[in-house]
Amino acid sequence: MIVSKQKDLDDILKKIRGSVFIFGCGICSDTSRTGGLKEVEAMKRILADENIAVEGTYVIDAMCHLQKVRKAARDNKESLSKSQTVLVLSCGSGVQSAVMALPAHIKVVSGVDTMFLGNIENLSSLKEMCSLCGNCVLNETGGICPVTLCPKGLLNGPCGGMKNYKCEIDENMDCAWVKIYERSVVQNTLEDIKKTAKPKDYSVKKPAATLKFTGSHK
Ligand code: SF4
Ligand code: SF4
Known part of the structure; x- marks a missing residue:
């Protein structure tokens, strides 16, 4: 929402x-x-x-x-x-x-x-999980979004500022890349995050996006 x-x-x-x-x-x-x-x-x-x-x-x-x-x-x-x-x-x-x-x-x-764009955690808490980047990397990051959940939006992490698994920007926040790593271990997809991700193609966001459907909608 x-x-x-x-x-x-x-x-x-x-x-x-x-x-x-x-x-x-x-x-x-x-x-x-x-x-x-x-x-x-x-x-x-x-x-x-x-x-x-x-x-x-x-x-x-x-x-x-x-x-x-x-x-x-x-x-x-x-x-x-x-x-x-x-x-x-x-x-x-x-x-x-x-x-x-x-x-x-x-x-x-x-x-x-x-x-x-927020996920409804409960009726008192709405949390941003996706920044609508138009070029989703979730399949490479264990289903956790570094673009949104890492304050630097790093596609290769963690950065050198990570300490005790927490983010250097906010010590109360888990480092997104630690979460990505932990989930990749459980999912046995570590190979995905060992590859260096290429710079993101933000050009897909410009100009203002329109998605047109073809065929009928049931
Ligand atoms: S990479 Fe993150 S910001 Fe981009 S579409 Fe996927 S979830 Fe949304
Ligand atoms: S500590 Fe982790 S979440 Fe924080 S900026 Fe660095 S890589 Fe991103």
Whole structure:
């Protein structure tokens, strides 16, 4: 899921003009506690306290789903026609769904900062495990990501700073390369990490990626 955090409230208020419609996201923003039903209602109350009219609210199950955002825009056409600003409490992808789905004269304001792709450890803990590098090395590193879990993103490790199996950047954190080594021993795949990894091809990340499917989807 995409992890987000709410922007500073004053920064949000500075960007709002006229009356507002609020969109939330019922999946990632709900889990991040930034844009589910509860947070949308809380934002509505905050705006009301600031004497800002809220014409309507709507929580879409996935703001990144452009077709769903377009449908929500049709279903809320009347409220949206009275709104000068649409405040979106979702990741940057969801904000841009609103930009694409709504008429250009409506100002779309982002209410959250998009942080990272996170694993849900439990409902109080979201952990970054993958940085979406577009050129996955997990098959060579025992299924543990050095790009994300080593602060230096080293593809050949550990570095000379590793001490007592801990990372030199944070002594409370296990060195990612120690974990990779330990798992490779258990998996009997040490040969994989004995090879010197080539520099990573980051060109696959540029320009902004699109993945198109061919054939039908069942
Ligand atoms: S190498 Fe790491 S950052 Fe890259 S795709 Fe694989 S898990 Fe994600
Ligand atoms: S100690 Fe390990 S995790 Fe930390 S920067 Fe060095 S190789 Fe990466």
